[in-house]
Amino acid sequence: MGNQRFVIPWIDEQHPAFPPVEQALKDPDGLLCAGGNLLPETLVSAYSQGIFPWYSDGQPLLWWSPDPRxxxxxxxxxxxxxxxxxxxxxxxxxxxxxxxxxxxxxxxxxxxxxxxxxxxxxxxxxxxxxxxxxxxxxxxxxxxxxxxxxxxxxxxxxxxxxxxxxxxxxxxxxxxxxxxxxxxxxxxxxxxxxxxxxxxxxxxxxxxxxxxxxxxxxxxxxxxxxxxxxxxxxxxxx
CATH class of the missing domain: 3.40.630.70 (Leucyl/phenylalanyl-tRNA-protein transferase, C-terminal domain)
Structure with a gap:
């Protein structure tokens, strides 16, 4: 994912709400938003909407929903x-x-x-x-x-x-x-x-x-x- 910067929403850490997946970037494919947390309820909510976390050490928590799937x-x-x-x-x-x-x-x-x-x-x-x-x-x-x-x-x-x-x-x-x-x-x-x-x-x-x-x-x-x-x-x- 490199060190590139992208314009994406930052969701609240305590009460994360994901934006519609249609807002995900096309390049890189599927990058939707950053922030939030990895609590069980957040992960379940994400997966039920076709969203998953993917990021490396040193990066913020990033969420993705690529198209096609x-x-x-x-x-x-x-x-x-x-x-x-x-x-x-x-x-x-x-x-x-x-x-x-x-x-x-x-x-x-x-x-x-x-x-x-x-x-x-x-x-x-x-x-x-x-x-x-x-x-x-x-x-x-x-x-x-x-x-x-x-x-x-x-x-x-x-x-x-x-x-x-x-x-x-x-x-x-x-x-x-x-x-x-x-x-x-x-x-x-x-x-x-x-x-x-x-x-x-x-x-x-x-x-x-x-x-x-x-x-x-x-x-x-x-x-x-x-x-x-x-x-x-x-x-x-x-």
């Missing part, structure tokens, strides 16, 4: 033949919400080819751990034969929508395994991937106009949630 659905999910063969042979265990803090920390230190440092700061980790304790943030974990955590993902769940935040792999295909199990859990009709990445596109994610994405979010977040059951792990209430 990359999404993944159970219908569009693509599992390659090689991945299908891999999953039939693997002996990994897949669980949900067993080690949320470890997953978000692993995501924060996972190398990114196009980024220096991390946007998952200590402040962000603390905020999402708190959101997890309130029952809104969830993780999917992949453990190898020895029980070591080798991959996973985390995000925010509201109704039938999972707002994906980040994933990591310490072993080949581990993050893919986590995502596939999330998609096959039957808990979500829509996964928000936020921005386009070639990796997610190969798995069936597609870009859609933000307006259509928001219509789906408004409908699906009002639907009853289901217990999150993945792989051979335990059930946890979403």
């Amino acid at each position: 990359m999404i993944l659905t159970p219908r569009t999910l693509h599992i390659s033949r090689s991945m299908q063969k891999f999953m039939k042979k693997m002996c990994w265990k897949v669980t949900a919400d067993q080690c949320f803090a470890q997953v978000i920390h692993a995501c924060s230190i996972a190398p990114r080819e196009d980024q220096n440092g991390t946007w998952i700061t200590a402040e962000m980790q603390e905020a999402y751990i708190q959101l997890h304790q309130h029952g809104f943030a969830h993780s999917v974990e992949v453990h190898d034969e020895s029980g070591e955590l080798v991959g996973g993902l985390y995000g925010v769940a509201l109704g039938r929508v999972f707002f994906g935040e980040s994933m990591f792999s310490r072993a080949s295909n581990a993050s893919k395994v986590a995502l596939i199990h999330l998609m096959q859990s039957g808990c979500f009709d829509l996964v928000d991937c936020q921005m386009h990445t070639p990796h997610l596109q190969t798995m069936g994610a597609e870009c859609r106009p933000r307006s259509l994405f928001l219509k789906a979010v408004q409908t699906l977040t009002r639907q009853p949630a289901m217990p999150l059951i993945v792989g051979n792990g335990d059930a946890h209430n979403v």
Whole structure:
């Protein structure tokens, strides 16, 4: 995000109110406003409006709602033949919400080819751990034969929508395994991937106009949630 300056609204720290997403900048794509806080109620309000926080150390708290929006659905999910063969042979265990803090920390230190440092700061980790304790943030974990955590993902769940935040792999295909199990859990009709990445596109994610994405979010977040059951792990209430 660099050191550029943008003309965007600054929202109140104590009582944040987000501007309409249509006011978001086109360059950088989706930058909407700054300020506010990372309390659970603020994060839930943001996600329900198609907004998410993204900023680096040394920057103010920035909020985004890009257009178009990359999404993944159970219908569009693509599992390659090689991945299908891999999953039939693997002996990994897949669980949900067993080690949320470890997953978000692993995501924060996972190398990114196009980024220096991390946007998952200590402040962000603390905020999402708190959101997890309130029952809104969830993780999917992949453990190898020895029980070591080798991959996973985390995000925010509201109704039938999972707002994906980040994933990591310490072993080949581990993050893919986590995502596939999330998609096959039957808990979500829509996964928000936020921005386009070639990796997610190969798995069936597609870009859609933000307006259509928001219509789906408004409908699906009002639907009853289901217990999150993945792989051979335990059930946890979403």
